[in-house]
Amino acid sequence: MSGSRPELPGGPYLVVGLARSGIAAALALHARGEQAIGVDAGVPDVTRLRAAGVEVHLDAPGTDLVSRARTLVKSPGVPQDAPVVRAARDAGLAVIGEVELAWRLLPNDFIAVTGTNGKTTTTELLGHVHRTAGLPVTVAGNVGTAVTTLIGALDPAATIVCETSSYQLEDTLAFAPEAAILLNVTPDHLDRHGTLEAYREAKLEAFRRQTAAGVAVTSTALAAALPGDARRVTFGAAADGATVALHDDGTISWEGAPLMAAAEIGIPGPHNRENAMAAAAVALARGVDAAAVREALRSFGGVAHRLEPIAERDGVAYVNDSKATNVDATQVALRSYAPGTVHLIAGGVPKAQDFAPLAPLVAERCAAVYLIGEGAGEIGAALASSGTPLHDVGDMERAVAAASAAARPGEVVLLSPACASFDQYPNFEARGDHFRRLVEER
Incomplete structure (x- = not known):
């Protein structure tokens, strides 16, 4: 408590x-x-x-x-x-801000989950861990449920797992969650924060006022940057001394004791392995039973709009990654598929990002790119050097139609926009739902 x-x-x-x-x-x-x-x-x-x-x-x-x-x-x-x-x-x-308001009015333990990518997956996974362990929990914050809706309506014994964005954290004054996770920091929201440093500082507000009774979780690479007095718990390679450590033989340990094989984690990809290790770190540090953590990591099936398989049509897979609203997230998505097989749908509001880092992966992984929305021209210019066919199609309907016509069995039509949605949609969920409808109607 x-x-x-x-x-x-x-x-x-x-x-x-x-x-x-x-x-x-x-x-x-x-x-x-x-x-x-x-x-x-x-x-x-x-x-x-x-x-x-x-x-x-x-x-x-x-x-x-x-x-x-x-x-x-x-x-x-x-x-x-x-x-x-x-x-x-x-x-x-x-x-x-609203998170600060709710935190002051709720007696519950808070676990704040922040970072550039992986927040929603890790937040939902932590909810699943608690439920698997038979512990009362609710998931809220940037993930969908405004945390102030819980005031007066929640068991005081329940833990609140709260996805917290940089926008929410920059409006905190005294916020000091019982546990906090920083998954990663890569350029995002620079149109709002101005610099990567200012963006990172906003993220660090989750840790700044934590006391020695709290838990602070991050990767070994970021541990030195964390402010506050909380107990440091890290995830990463065993060679780097991580608390939740990945070993060369593919096993994961907790404070030196074997936990599970990385291959047992239910959600695929190296990025999700890191999300799972972060969730395990905070849960185990707070005393959740290791067997329940292990079972939860095995059984968790992922979240909507994040590398979400939608359908298979004539041997072509359709994948909704609408939550990929920055370059780094789209890079993660592209690495999940075989070279030359991806028909990528990208575009939206650029958010003052540099799209050039996408070009090498697009050259390697994409059969074609279909550009939509406000950022189409900027992204197209950044990807011109990739040698990959680029199609400025304007909107989702044309993108899905063109990609579906071109894709061959064994290939994937991937919505992974690398941009915010607000030029054509109210949020990334609406964008992903539109993609889903268009695929289901085919």
Whole structure:
């Protein structure tokens, strides 16, 4: 059970950004009897807020509402330099995020999972580990369920496994989870953070205020970068002294004792082996039974939108990797398939990334690339040197049709966009679902 949490900064509360987490935060505050005012620069569906009696302002910057509040609760999609956020800071308001709000109001142990890639898989896997061990658990955060929805509705003995993005972590003030995992850090969201260093620093907020009673898990390569006072637990090669260690013979050990063969892990690929080792590290460090951890790693089947097999048509496999919203994730996906067999669908919002590192893998693994969305031209220019046929098809319908017509038995049509979805879809889930529908209709 967690220790005491700091009190919330005082209200009234101005909740800025009324997507999923903002709505949940406003409803949670309202249910506590606090005055919550919601504002959004767009016109999202706020039916639930209005039905509850929450004051809402839409298509509005919100700067005129700052004088009515003492605390601003910022949704992760709202940038730090938004006028309303700047005005709140200038006026001396506390500015917190939805994860910080929930953490202060929930007595449960938190396991925060962060990193550039693998967060959702590792979060869901940790939920599976706890369920396999018969331990109460709920999975929330960036993975889909806004964590503030759990306030007043969760067994205090349950562990919350919370996928936390850099956007969420940069809005923390006192957040100190009982355990935290940093899987990896590669360039992503540079359009928001500006530099890789600033992006990494946002991730490290998960560890910065941890105490000696906490657990901090990361790879051996990143261990020296972790701030905070928590116990360090590492995963990686045995030669590097990892706590959860992969040996040359393909076995995995925990603190020197055999755990399982890497080949037994139920989700394929070296990236998933690292995700599984990270999940094992935090679970074992927190006292979960090793036999349950082993069984869970064997039986876990993966998550939607992450190298998810959709169908096979005339010997061609269709795979949904819509969650691959950065270059590194698409590289991981391409390495999962045989040379020359991939018909890659890529594109969307570029997020200030360098796509050039994709070119060697595209040259090696792809039969063709089908470019969609806002980033098509930029990606095409970066891949021109690959010598692989590039088709600027514009949208998903044309991409699936063209790839399906060209693919031969034994090949794969892979949606792995390397980009955000917001030019053509509300989120990566909607993009992946559209891909699935198009494949199922063929």
